Amino acid sequence: MKILYRSRGTMNYTSTRTSVAVLKDMHLLELVTDAVQRTGTALWSRYSTTARPADRGALSRALDQNEKSAVGYLRAALAVARPRAGWVGEEQQFTALPPGEWWAVDAVEGNINLVHGLSDWSVNATLIRDNEPVLTVVYQPVGDLTYTATRDAGAFVNGIPLNVSAKTDLRLAIATAGQAEVGQRGTYRLIGASIAAMLEHTLLVRATVPTTFPMLRVAAGHEDLFWQYQPSLAGVAAGVLLITEAGGMVTDLHGAPWHPGSPGILACAPGLHVDALKILTPLHY
Known part of the structure; x- marks a missing residue:
């Protein structure tokens, strides 16, 4: 598998128009x-x-x-x-x-x-x-x-x-919650309640923006689970693919497969998925 990786260089806005009838x-x-x-x-x-x-x-x-x-x-x-x-x-x-x-x-x-x-x-x-x-x-x-x-x-x-964490004990997990998008005031209390609930069961809980970075850390195994209410598609799409391809699980907050438009997302190491859902699902509207 060939992956293009180029160290940072000088920006050149000149683009060669490429014929792309079909691209693998x-x-x-x-x-x-x-x-x-x-x-x-x-x-x-x-x-x-x-x-x-x-x-x-x-x-x-x-x-x-x-x-x-x-x-x-x-x-x-x-x-x-x-x-x-x-x-x-x-x-x-x-x-x-x-x-x-x-x-x-x-x-x-x-x-x-x-x-x-x-x-x-x-x-x-x-x-x-x-x-x-x-x-x-x-x-x-x-x-x-x-x-x-x-x-x-x-x-x-x-x-x-990249490989996700091998943890199976939620008590050892580093968890991160994504904040609500601007204007979604209805989710603020839900975020607070979910953080409080997770604090009772995990090693460490964070809340941060933007969404991409905690998802990158889950894909790399540095952190163990991530959840967010009402995520924007551009915010989570990259993390969804990176985490699943690194061996992780991504679902909605009821355990169903995630898809664009899902009102919530849980992305985590496979060994933590069931226990994380037990905490988050009862809170989710």
Whole structure:
């Protein structure tokens, strides 16, 4: 299995238009990896560990500038790679998708971290085929880490295979809850209740944004389980494929298979799934 991994270099926005009548997923992975890494390199040039926006205006300008510098190039590159694939928009983040291929993309995942000089930000692109993630690339410029996965071919970071935790005892688990998306105030109490419940049964509980990073850590076995209420598709699609290809389990909060539009998600090591559901399912509306 050939995985393209390129160390950070100089950004070049010149793109060669490639004829892609039919692309195998492994070939497509190389094109997507290149596009995601180039987008991340452009953002890296804007990143500073000393960044500290002091007011709402400065914060908004920094966020908007990062989005504008990343989305246009990445969308164009992915359109060349897969011209018939749709693009998941805001109105489709919480629903099932129509049949066919769709790109679920966050060109600046963790933008709020980037503009505050923190390390947890990335560029994510996931191809969803008939409501199932089949290919993903996540590039984290801080650390120069490239996570890749294709369906039935494994998950990797910089070409090294990923494997989820082998833990079977929930009392030893490191668990992370994803925060609600902005405006979803109805889930705040539910998040608090679920964290309180998990604190009774696990070694350590965290709550964080963005969603991608705890899911990367579950795929790599550094953490053991992740859950979130009302997750956005672009936030979890990459993690779903990486975790399942690394040997983990991903379901909704009732134990049914996860799919775009599921109102909740649980991603964890297989040996913890049943016990985690016993805690979370009774809380879920």
